[in-house]
Amino acid sequence: MSSHLKIDDVQDAIENGARTKNEIAEVVGKSPSNTNRKLKAWVENEDVRLDRHWNHGDGGGYVYTIPAEDEIDDAEDLPILGSRNYDWDRFVPDAEDVPVYRQAERELDEIEAVLEARDATGQLPRFQISGPTGCGKTTLAEYLAADRGAPMITIQCNYALRGAELLGTPQIVGGDVMWVDGPLTRALLASREREVLVLIDEVTRATARSKGTLFPALDHRAEVKIKPRGNELISGVAEDMITVATMNEGQDYETEALDAAEERRLGLKWELPYLGQHSPDLEAELVATKTPMPSTDARVLVDAANVVRDAAEDESEPAITRGVPTPAVISWAQTAYAFADRGLNDPVGRAMQSAVVKPVYDEVAGDVAGKIHSALKRADHEPDLGPEEVTA
Missing domain, CATH: 1.10.8 (Helicase, Ruva Protein; domain 3)
Incomplete structure (x- = not known):
């Protein structure tokens, strides 16, 4: 029998009640450091999922989950992970970990000017940042969030992203099936209480099925309906939901074109060079x-x-x-x-x-x-x- 840690062993551990990396390591009989390395790789491959759970102290508030796809059509009565008692301060990037953003063409000054004048202008804080990989698009968003003390929630767009994942899905957590809010739902909830920055990373990789869920939340209504939870309505505050949509440009990238209406919803645009x-x-x-x-x-x-x-x-x-x-x-x-x-x-x-x-x-x-x-x-x-x- 192989001594290597297998994804099946981890999934079995989660189904049987393990929640944190230390609990999983104990169940599978591996060291926490080795288990942690494997878990990071599997999270990237979406074999397991890492979620924050503020009512669970072990493991720094993080729990590992796996999808409970069989429950997707009957999620209305499922308990919600953490009961939506989010500690938004823990979503704010640590200013000490975020490098100072060096502007190329005064783009940060211009974005901050729009933010400061929005009460007078009524302009929604929607921004697009395009440019090649590694030119600082994500750093700009992180710096802006850290500087303003705003929680930052990332929506990572790709061709496999489903609209349902933006809103939430049933997940097995510690052996129980629970509802876990998706990033768009969390962003709307955060905007009720304070300013929040939503990084929509690589938006031009989003397909029509995910854009159909995402874009209606970006206008003045700032709301979504979660169909699996009995059409639960989640409303936010459009003016306090700062969105930064990034896109890589160049012939080396396969992307989905944005139509004129989508461009308008994403707001003002800056093109960054290296x-x-x-x-x-x-x-x-x-x-x-x-x-x-x-x-x-x-x-x-x-x-x-x-x-x-x-x-x-x-x-x-x-x-x-x-x-x-x-x-x-x-x-x-x-x-x-x-x-x-x-x-x-x-x-x-x-x-x-x-x-x-x-x-x-x-x-x-x-x-x-x-x-x-x-x-x-x-x-x-x-x-x-x-x-x-x-x-x-």
């Missing part, structure tokens, strides 16, 4: 704050990344379809420092392969590596990553 394309010095400063690399050396990496970013936007170079995300530039700087500290030859070039080319690019790895190498050779100076220089 920070380094708009302000190389700002991105270099950001890299320097996240790594031991000085901003002058970080600027060399940013300039090299910009060569690839520009190529991704150039229709005459169809091989390269995506730019270098800012997190990849940060990882490049961190890795280059580590390689240099170890005394490895060509730390910047080695790190470029490990942190940028191989994780982000595949069939065009050679093209990307060639452009970056050429850019590094053209740089005014080569980054000096010796420990004395870096820590000075």
